[in-house]
Amino acid sequence: MEMKGDDLKIIFCIDVSGSMCATQEVQRQGKTHHISRIDAVKNSILAQIDEMKDSNPNRYFYSSYSHHHRKVGIVLFNNSVTLLGDGSQSPIVSSL
Numbered sequence: 440m441e442m443k444g445d446d447l448k449i450i451f452c453i454d455v456s457g458s459m460c461a462t463q464e465v466q467r468q469g470k471t472h473h474i475s476r477i478d479a480v481k482n483s484i485l486a487q488i489d490e491m492k493d494s495n496p497n498r499y500f501y502s503s504y505s506h507h508h509r510k511v512g513i514v515l516f517n518n519s520v521t522l523l524g525d526g527s528q529s530p531i532v533s534s535l
Contacts, residue, residue, distance in 0.1 A: 448510045449491075451484050453477075456517040 459477040466472075474482075491509060513523040522531040 447491075448512070449487075450512040450514060452514045452516065453480055453484075454517070455515045 455477065459480070460475050462473040462475050463479070464471055465474055488511060495509075510525055512525050515521040515523065516535075519535060520533045522533075524530075
């Protein structure tokens with residue numbers, strides 16, 4: 440994944456309702472496992488962040504060599520919306 444530009448902001452919107460506890464049978468290394476929908480989402484987000492880091496390693500920190508950075512924010516939703524943002528401030532919760 441090649442990303443251009445100085446800064447990139449990504450917001451992951453995650454369904455955390457009760458339906459995300461449902462499991463799905465998956466095959467890994469020749470074995471059958473059951474994984475919940477929310478665990479699949481978590482794994483996908485971590486894989487995406489790793490891919491971003493691996494494809495553009497110099498754009499993930501502020502240093503004297505680079506002023507580029509990436510920001511990741513998280514929004515959770517079920518019967519309310521919770522804005523976690525980048526974790527630097529307290530969450531903001533809004534009822535639907």
